[in-house]
């Protein structure tokens with residue numbers, strides 16, 4: 001763990017860490033954390049806190065980590081000699097102990113630890129599903145207060161661990177993920193608890209970048225190509241930023257992994273903009289009606305970090321990557337294939353990445369001997385459900401047009417209950 005500075009990719013300024021989520025000169029640029037420690041180190045701790053490039057000084061003991069392994073059967077089936085899977089979920093037989101069954105648990109670990117060290121009194125979180133479960137779990141485990149805002153349209157894909165059911169959760173009846181973000185920002189202003197910041201929060205991206213640190217520590221070098229499904233794009237940007245640190249270290253490769261990212265058709269605004277060769281997302285591709293038609297609501301962000309300096313467009317360009325659009329049918333087939341080959345169930349969003357891998361093999365975009373890292377962003381839910389530990393989310397239903405008085409009442413109600 002180390003001290004770090006925030007660096008603006010656009011103007012090159014260095015900023016102090018306190019409460020800073022964007023450069024005052026460059027509202028259209030992401031900041032990234034820069035660690036004085038340029039060498040990658042794996043320390044004698046457990047879980048994700050073994051790695052040195054995290055913006056936390058004194059982490060709590062123990063935390064689950066990704067499991068990275070070489071795939072035999074799926075690799076054979078696809079004709080790939082060096083296919084590695086980063087499994088983020090619950091699969092005790094393989095040593096995977098992420099009980100929330102999502103890589104967002106690493107994000108929640110790092111964001112909450114970072115917020116605590118910065119003296120914040122709590123956080124307001126907006127989520128389309130997995131992030132909510134991860135933050136609820138970590139809040140319940142660590143006692144750090146959070147208020148979570150989710151859209152109702154994502155509820156039927158959502159669940160909490162039984163131990164986290166009392167974490168305050170507001171459900172937007174009449175809106176999507178973008179509305180949840182808007183309401184979360186308003187709740188933050190009324191409650192005095194800061195908004196978590198979404199993709200602009202460096203702690204969030206560094207937490208998601210744990211997947212690449214785990215992979216490099218397991219494999220010994222950077223992959224040639226990396227596959228992941230994207231909603232907000234935070235996970236993909238995180239991998240790019242983490243790969244840049246490995247290049248600076250110099251011992252793990254000389255080229256960025258090519259990022260192969262995928263979205264669920266027909267709601268695929270980044271895929272469509274990339275295919276047009278444009279940095280700008282088209283409003284027609286952001287139509288909320290399209291969200292109703294996709295199987296993976298967790299990927300339904302209408303505010304993805306695509307055009308912003310240091311965002312997905314720049315990550316794809318810098319890494320010579322590509323994007324794929326995956327239909328619901330292709331997703332469902334890939335999901336079955338993965339479970340059949342690897343012996344573990346995966347979430348729909350992870351199957352989007354598997355389907356993208358199949359497409360890129362078919363299109364001969366990757367060579368059979370290249371080192372491929374497939375990010376299975378979530379899986380193992382069946383075992384958690386079998387153990388009876390997954391429960392429906394029971395939140396307080398509110399409208400996206402809730403008034404200031406309404407928010408005050410809600411806070412009074414949910415905070416008193418806890």
Ligand SMILES: [Zn+2]
Pocket residue numbers: 008009010011012013023024025026029
């Ligand atoms: Zn700047």
